[in-house]
Amino acid sequence: MYAINWDVWLPLCILASSLLPGLLIFFLPEERVVMRTLLNLGGASLKLVLVGILIWGVFNGHHYEFRFSLLPGLDLVLRADALSLLFVALSAVLWLITTVYAIGYLEGSPHRSRFFGFFSLCVTATVGVALAGNLMTFLLFFEMLTLVTYPLIVHRGTQEARRAGRIYLAYTVAGGTSLLVGTVWLYGLAGSLEFTSQGFVADLVTGHRVELVIIFVLLIAGVGVKAALLPLHGWLPQAMVAAAPVSALLHAVAVVKAGAFGIVRVVYDVYGIDFAVSLGVALPLAILAAVTILYGSVRALFQDDLKRRLAFSTVSQVSYIVLGTAIVGPVAAVGGLVHLVHQGVMKITLFFCAGNLAETLGVHKISEMDGVGRRMPWTMAAFTIGAFGMIGAPPMAGFISKWYLGLGALEAGQGWVVPVLVGSSLLNAAYFLPVLYRAWFKVPAASWPAERSFGRVETSLALLLPPLITAFLSLLLGLLASAPFSPLQWVRFIITLEYVP
Amino acid sequence: MNSALTLPSLLLIPVLPLLLAIALMLPPLRRFALWFAPWAALPALVVSLLMVPGVSVELPWLLFGSYLGFDETAGVFLFFTALLWLVAGVYSTGYFSESCSRAWFLSWFLLAMAGNLGLIVAQDMVLFYTFFTLMSFASYGLVIFQRTPEALRAGRIYIILAVLGEVMLFAALVLAARAAGSIEFVAVQSALAEAALRDWIIGLMLLGFGIKAGVIGLHVWLPLAHPVAPTPASAVLSGAMISAGLLGWLRVLPLGELALPGWGGVVLAAGLLAIFYAAFVGLLQRDAKTVLAYSSISTMGVMTAALGLGFIAPENWPLILAAILVYALQHGLAKAALFLGVDMVTAAPVSKWQRYLLIAGLLLPALSLAGAPMTSGMIAKYLLHVQAASVASFWAGWLQVLLPWSSVATCLLMARFLYLVWPRQRAGSVVVVKTRMMWLSWTVLFMVVVLSPGFLPFSAAEGLWLPEKLAGALWPVVFAGGLAAVIYWLAKHGKWPFHFRIASGDILLPVERVLWPVLHAMMLRSYRTLFKRRFLLSIYRRVGQCYSGLVFLLEAGENGFRRWAVGASLFLVLVMIFMFLAWQIIF
Incomplete structure (x- = not known):
């Protein structure tokens, strides 16, 4: 008997914990609800446990790496470094919560096996993106993510959904191509694609500065499509026609986050922050992020559809991550990276709540939300916490990110970022506070557009508990930001690795 | 107080109201919480009386690592703030006869209370800012509680200014934290003296906290919001929460560290302008609570001017600070007593002694605000006057000259207030349930206002009760009283030709x-x-x-x-x- 080397197999198990249930679910008949639920929740829980073991292992000095040679010189690498753990942990936790929510949300609707199959694959791809140890593997899972998300977006099969799906594909496939070209070109120059902290390009490539700038643009454009950077954000507000759990996953965990995570990887572990600065690409990226932050918020102001408003808010908030990465300095980097987690938790809360309003009352528009706080106090309480987090009011998680971004920008001598943050806070207040006002203080209309009764509770528990948990988390992550093992502490640890000479 | 009790008792100050507010929102706990909610400020009051100043505790897990502490400034602020919240809370049990609206009111009330009490014991910028934010947003619920068109308008103005203040403070605090490399008040205050972006930080702080403190130009929300809130809320808004902005300044600005004559001049001039401008506009108001709100702006003007004096003369700062503290204390107590008094008048004084108490109860706090002899207002004015006289500068000279005239202005405002609030005919139809609690809380507050000159432990006040000093405090009151009497007489005989009016919100x-x-x-x-x-x-x-x-x-x-x-x-x-x-x- 060989002793199984867990240091090699654990990353693969983490992938398999959602891949296998996903594949099995495809073959389940529609009416096998219990079996499907078991597979879904079992896989999600197992993944959470495995990720817990992984974190514990990394903390105790284990080095987890799975390597499989695709072509000579091109390996499929799954590796657990500090940065990937952050994203893996985020997606494992939020996937479990979203699964519970999705089960409650889709109860009784058609094609659930298809939905949950792709749902699991989507998370598999996300975890793959997180664990990818080189650009090649990253690209592979990134493309897989594009493909498995499409069926989720068009799941309802309405004309609008299909149109959103087409737009989504057009954007992301173009982005994928750009990423592919960049990757191949870079491989030609460097001969390796292995992620290393502080970047491999500077060590392996001499000269070729113009090519490297072009490759940087190609790579950033490729991942920037998913991160909804300014000119490439058009698909995201369209994609909000998808079901609420999909939007939640899309905006908080999978697609948008994969894009933002990709930008972090490219800047830190491919180019290295110092080299990116010497190429002169960091500042333009920071400015692009700042413009996106303000633009997204301005657009959000004018949306009456709640989910559309949230979608534009995502465009704005995800660029915080990019901004933090592109401002050159460890403190700002902490702010950006920790927002990867904070934005995820807060935005998923908001989308859950929007879904609850739609499912329970048929409320889709902000103008229909008058007095909804009286009918659904718990949901709106969660929404309120999420909204204040987005505004960046203390002690919510969003404040922690904003504080570090501001402090880091000043430390890096880029004071212009502070007015951007202030403006963004103001705009966030301008588009969230009126919603809260309507919900809590206005008198409700005589009847809701399409109300369903759930007895004594305001909506089904499977719909209610997930936003309550994530809202509690968004409060806790801010309030106890300095507790050991908080995301903030973990991110500080990551940044010491990226910035230590 | 035992040192092992320091952390729990300091934590209890904001946490108790917070927990009660949450309990009020949960239907199963509501009845239970309603019992305790009015008394939520009691631990804070006890701490302010028993705790020895000079303690600080670290909470390493909270936010970016926070500090709670208790010093002399916190002691004074905590005393009058907690007292006002307590009195207003007890008062509210009589004010709201219906338990449902009381529960709603008290949940906003307790949230704002948690913020206001918490920020007093916070010893770092981030924790202070957190509590400040909580207070700001929770008071919106108090402002628009009545849901009248005026309340909603006031709420809109208030929330816009509050959010502006929040973001200005965010920028200021980030800049300050960067300059100091720390978020602790002690470190920040001294580091700000050297900071490269010092003027930006000071300017943003002045504006950001100034919105709460009703600095001239940013004061517009006050006369709209204070009158429309339910009376117990008006009392704490105008007496306690307005001072939170002042406390913010005292905590963060580099006062006593270095001389900043430029800022000093600006702040002092703004304060002087506020004193007389607010008094002028306030005199033209026709609503008693609005007059009180303008009087608050006017009084905050005095404290702003004192702050400016601190910028000009850092060596005098400890004594100026003492003057400001006494001023904030006496203003808070007296103003809250007057706000509650507005209601007491309509609560139909039945017996004779109640009617006497009512007259005294409105007159004495009003005189205290005006700095009449034998009141704590006089002590405050005197302390400030001594400081203004000891500083040789252009603006300090103005302050010294105008300070007695600020008493005249306040006195005129008070006359206007009394004229407006006094019942024209025998009220009898208004029956307020549980007036006993209202009478109790108001009487307690009134007694504290009356007795406060006795327990103010300031050595500078020694020899204050000499005849010549009393005369100095007396003439503005007599002058203003005479002026008011003349105007009243003219108006009564139809010889008052002036009907010019500026709507509140100017x-x-x-x-x-x-x-x-x-x-x-x-x-x-x-x-x-x-x-x-x-x-x-x-x-x-x-x-x-x-x-x-x-x-x-x-x-x-x-x-x-x-x-x-x-x-x-x-x-x-x-x-x-x-x-x-x-x-x-x-x-």
Whole structure:
């Protein structure tokens, strides 16, 4: 008997914990609800446990790496470094919560096996993106993510959904191509694609500065499509026609986050922050992020559809991550990276709540939300916490990110970022506070557009508990930001690795 | 107090109201929480009386690592703040007869209370800011509680200014944290003296906290919001929460570290302007609570001026701080007593002694605010006057001259207030349930106001009760009282020709004419139409209307003055007296 080397197999198990249930679910008949639920929740829980073991292992000095040679010189690498753990942990936790929510949300609707199959694959791809140890593997899972998300977006099969799906594909496939070209070109120059902290390009490539700038643009454009950077954000507000759990996953965990995570990887572990600065690409990226932050918020102001408003808010908030990465300095980097987690938790809360309003009352528009706080106090309480987090009011998680971004920008001598943050806070207040006002203080209309009764509770528990948990988390992550093992502490640890000479 | 008890007792101050607020929102716990909610400020009051100043505790897990502590400044603020919240809480049990609306009111009330009490014991910027934010947003619920159109308008103005204040503070605090490399108040105050972006930080702090403190120009929300809130909320808004902005300044600004004559001049001048401008506008109000709100702006002007003095003369700062603390304390107590008194009048004084108590209860806090002899207001004014006299500078000279006249202004305001609030006919139909609790809390507050000169432990106050000093405090009151009597007599006989009026919110009115249509259009239309020609034209027209409105207002004012030659000349005489005295002092 060989002793199984867990240091090699654990990353693969983490992938398999959602891949296998996903594949099995495809073959389940529609009416096998219990079996499907078991597979879904079992896989999600197992993944959470495995990720817990992984974190514990990394903390105790284990080095987890799975390597499989695709072509000579091109390996499929799954590796657990500090940065990937952050994203893996985020997606494992939020996937479990979203699964519970999705089960409650889709109860009784058609094609659930298809939905949950792709749902699991989507998370598999996300975890793959997180664990990818080189650009090649990253690209592979990134493309897989594009493909498995499409069926989720068009799941309802309405004309609008299909149109959103087409737009989504057009954007992301173009982005994928750009990423592919960049990757191949870079491989030609460097001969390796292995992620290393502080970047491999500077060590392996001499000269070729113009090519490297072009490759940087190609790579950033490729991942920037998913991160909804300014000119490439058009698909995201369209994609909000998808079901609420999909939007939640899309905006908080999978697609948008994969894009933002990709930008972090490219800047830190491919180019290295110092080299990116010497190429002169960091500042333009920071400015692009700042413009996106303000633009997204301005657009959000004018949306009456709640989910559309949230979608534009995502465009704005995800660029915080990019901004933090592109401002050159460890403190700002902490702010950006920790927002990867904070934005995820807060935005998923908001989308859950929007879904609850739609499912329970048929409320889709902000103008229909008058007095909804009286009918659904718990949901709106969660929404309120999420909204204040987005505004960046203390002690919510969003404040922690904003504080570090501001402090880091000043430390890096880029004071212009502070007015951007202030403006963004103001705009966030301008588009969230009126919603809260309507919900809590206005008198409700005589009847809701399409109300369903759930007895004594305001909506089904499977719909209610997930936003309550994530809202509690968004409060806790801010309030106890300095507790050991908080995301903030973990991110500080990551940044010491990226910035230590 | 035992040191092992320090952390729990400091934590309890904000956590207890917070927990009770949450319990009030949960239907199963509501009945239980309603019992305890009015008393939520009691631990804070006990701590303020028993704890020995000079303790600080670290909470390493909270936010970025936070500090709770208790020093002399916190002691004074905590005492009057906790007392006001306690009194207002107990008062509210009588004010709201219906338990449902009481529960709603108390949940907002407790959240704001948690913020207000918490920020006093916070010893770092981030924790302070957190509590400040909680207080700011929770008081919105108090402002719009009545849901009348006026309340909703006040709420809109309030929330816009509050959010502006929040973001300005965010920028200021980040800049300060960067400059100091720390978020602890002690470190920040000394580091700010050296900071490269010092002027930015100071300016943003002054504006950000100034919105709460009702600094002139940013004061517009106060006269709108304080009168429309339920009375117990008005009392804490005007007595306690307004001082939170002041405390913010005291905590973060580099006072006593270095001389900043430029800032000192600006702040002092703004304070002086506030004293007399707010008094002038307040005199033209027809609602008793609005008059009180303007009086708050006027009094905050005195404290702002004292702050400016601190910038000019850092070596005098400890004594100026003492003066400010006494001022904040006496203003808070007296103002809250007056706000509650507005209600007590309508609560139909039945017996004879109740009626006497009512007269005394309205008159004494009013006299205390005006700095009449034998009141804590006089001590505060005296302390400040001594400091102003000991600083040789242009603006300090003005402060010294104008300080007695601020008493005249306050006194006139109080006369106006008493005139407005006094029941014209025997009220009898108004029956308030549980008036006993209202009487109890109001009487307690009144007793504290009356007795406060006795327990103020300031050595500078020794020898204060000498006849010549009493006379110095007496003449403004007598002068203003006489003036008020003359005006009353004139008005009663129809010989008062002046009917000029400025609506509450004063300088806000022209702004609103542009603001609302623009905001409304923005909310209704897509952003594309915002840049279309028609829309831009409509905004242009709005601005034009606003301009012509302003011209109209000025002309109306002009006419009013022309018609009212006698009254206006009285005001001008006052101004000329100031000028003359100032001339003598400075040159």
